[in-house]
C-alpha cells in the first residue's frame with residue numbers, strides 16, 4: 001500500500017511497513033483536528049504538525065550551523081534537526097534527515113570546522129523518512145556505525161531510498177548507552193509517534209557547569225494518526241502514555257528535538273552570545289511536554305467519542 005501524503009511531501013514515495021499503517025489518513029479531507037490551549041497559546045492538531053514540519057522548502061533549506069552547548073552542534077535544516085556531537089575519538093550524528101539533505105549537512109559540519117568523514121556513529125530520533133531516510137547514504141559516505149532502537153527496526157528496514165537497504169549495525173534497547181570519546185548518550189524508548197521513537201539524553205559542560213540535555217524523538221500525534229482501534233498497534237494510546245511518563249521523569253536543562261520548533265530554535269538563535277545560553281530552558285521543556293500531552297489527550301478523547309468508547 002502506498003501511503004497518502006500527510007503533508008508537505010513528508011511521506012512521498014514512502015512504502016508503508018505494517019508498523020507504519022497508523023500514519024495513513026482516515027479521511028480524504030484534512031480537518032484541523034481538536035484544539036488545545038496551553039500556556040496561553042491555542043493550537044489545532046494540524047497547526048501543531050505544521051509548526052514542526054515548517055513551510056515549503058524548510059525541510060531542505062539549511063539553518064545556520066551553530067554550537068548549542070558544550071560539544072553539541074546544530075547541523076540541520078530550518079525544520080529538520082540534525083545534531084553533531086564532537087568528541088576526540090570522532091563524532092556522533094543524530095538524524096540524517098532526507099538523503100537529499102546530505103550535501104547541506106556535510107557543508108554545515110564543515111562550516112563549523114569539523115569533518116563529515118569523522119562521523120563514527122549515526123543515531124536517529126524515529127523511523128520516519130524526514131529524520132532517517134539518509135542513514136544508508138551517511139553510512140556509505142562515512143562508514144559510521146548505525147544504531148537503532150529495536151522497536152523501530154522493522155520500520156527502518158522498510159525505508160529503502162533508491163533500493164538501498166537500511167543499515168543497522170547495533171540494535172538498542174531502552175536504557176542502553178552509546179559512548180564515544182568520553183561522551184555517553186542514553187537511549188530512552190518514548191514510543192507512540194513510532195514504536196521505537198527514541199529520546200536521547202546526555203550531559204554537556206559549559207562555564208564549569210554540567211547540564212542535562214535531551215534530544216526529544218517526538219511526542220506528537222500527526223493528523224490522521226489512529227490512536228483508537230489501530231490495527232497495526234492495538235495498544236497505540238498506551239505507547240504514548242509510556243512516552244509521557246518517561247518525558248516527565250527526565251531532568252532536562254537543555255531541551256532539543258527532532259524538529260527545531262519543538263524547542264523554539266528560531267526565537268533562541270538570535271540570542272546566542274548575548275547573555276546566558278538561550279538553549280538552557282528547563283521551563284520550555286515542561287511547556288512543550290504539556291502541549292504535546294494536552295494534544296494527545298484531546299485527539300484521544302475525540303477518537304474515543306467517534307468510536308463510541310468510554
Ligand SMILES: [Zn+2]
Pocket residue numbers: 126128193218
Ligand atoms: Zn515523525
